[in-house]
Amino acid sequence: MGENIFLMIAGLVIASAFWVVFSPNLIHSAVSLLFTLFGTAGLYVFLYADFIAATQVVIYVGGILVLIIFGVMLTNRIDTPSIAAGSANQFIGGIGAFAIFVMQIGVIFNTPWQIGNNQSRETTVDTIGKLLLNEYLLPFEIVSILLLAALMGAALLSRRN
Amino acid sequence: MDSLNSYLVIAAVLFALGIYGVITRKNAVAILMGIELILNSANINFIAFNRFGGMETLDGHVFSIFVIVLAAAEAAVALAIVINLFKNIGSVNVDDADLLKG
Numbered sequence: 056m057g058e059n060i061f062l063m064i065a066g067l068v069i070a071s072a073f074w075v076v077f078s079p080n081l082i083h084s085a086v087s088l089l090f091t092l093f094g095t096a097g098l099y100v101f102l103y104a105d106f107i108a109a110t111q112v113v114i115y116v117g118g119i120l121v122l123i124i125f126g127v128m129l130t131n132r133i134d135t136p137s138i139a140a141g142s143a144n145q146f147i148g149g150i151g152a153f154a155i156f157v158m159q160i161g162v163i164f165n166t167p168w169q170i171g172n173n174q175s176r177e178t179t180v181d182t183i184g185k186l187l188l189n190e191y192l193l194p195f196e197i198v199s200i201l202l203l204a205a206l207m208g209a210a211l212l213s214r215r216n
Numbered sequence: 217m218d219s220l221n222s223y224l225v226i227a228a229v230l231f232a233l234g235i236y237g238v239i240t241r242k243n244a245v246a247i248l249m250g251i252e253l254i255l256n257s258a259n260i261n262f263i264a265f266n267r268f269g270g271m272e273t274l275d276g277h278v279f280s281i282f283v284i285v286l287a288a289a290e291a292a293v294a295l296a297i298v299i300n301l302f303k304n305i306g307s308v309n310v311d312d313a314d315l316l317k318g
Contacts, residue, residue: 061218069229075249076237088249091230095256098226101218102267107259107277107284114284119252119291126245126295130302141242143311148239156232163224170220171270182274183281191278198285205289212296 061101068094081131085124092116106179223264230257244298244308248291255287 071090078084092115099108187195230253237250259280266276302308305315 058218061222065222065226068226072230072233072253075253076233076240081243081246084246084249088252091253092256095260098223098260099263102223102263104263104267104277104280107263107280110281110284111259114288115252115256119288122291122295123245123248123252126248126298129299130245130308141309142240143242144240148236151239152232152236155235156228159228159231160225163221163228168220168268169270170268172268174267174271179274179277183277186274186278187281194282198282202285202289205293209292209296212293213299 057101064094064097064101068098081127082124085120085127088123089116089120092120103174103176104179106183220264220268223260223268227257227260227264230254230260242309242311244301244310245295247310248294248298251290251294252287255283259283 068091071087071094074087075084075091078087092111096108096111096116099105099111234250234253234257237253238247241247241250262276262280262283265271266274298308301313305312
């Protein structure tokens with residue numbers, strides 16, 4: 056049962072990622088990206104990462120995807136029936152991406168990964184919170200300053216002058 | 217099926233597709249979607265290694281939170297730049313953005 060659900064989610068992620076890259080219509084790409092991100096959240100649930108799955112849904116699906124759809128809508132004429140997304144360099148891109156994929160597959164199956172299973176099926180929120188406020192306090196603060204600066208810069212860039 | 221390698225293969229497929237999208241797409245927003253795919257594949261790797269690598273702590277989860285935050289910052293800045301590009305040259309085709317070409 057769980058294995059079938061895992062296969063379904065993996066198939067969903069890969070098929071919708073294919074459509075993100077190959078769809079001739081930009082809106083279809085954006086909607087397809089929605090399914091990829093939701094499917095990735097499902098994979099996180101399989102990996103016992105409940106907090107990351109919720110964060111994925113809230114930030115990626117609720118924030119970044121909405122931003123991307125805004126970007127699509129603001130930079131095209133809406134009255135055209137289909138917003139075309141052209142492609143170029145298919146041959147070079149295909150060769151390069153396939154070479155990277157083959158290399159990754161080779162590394163994945165030829166490396167003796169250290170396998171252990173020490174994760175327990177309990178909530179991860181309190182551990183992540185303790186890690187963020189003890190061990191990773193400095194990176195946490197730096198990344199918050201970076202996010203603040205990036206959002207202020209984005210607001211400044213897109214302001215009407 | 218629910219093993220480390222299956223997650224790594226899924227992440228590799230996502231990474232290769234993202235690279236392909238970044239190389240081939242002409243529209244700047246579509247290139248951004250490819251970058252999101254790449255960041256997601258990195259996140260899957262972090263979480264999968266944290267789950268199956270015999271780790272005692274959840275450091276991989278913290279790293280993937282940082283990746284998500286950086287992805288949000290990157291998307292906001294990139295879309296501001298894309299909208300400015302559209303205002304200035306009337307197109308988001310990256311081949312048209314050659315104002316700096318001598």
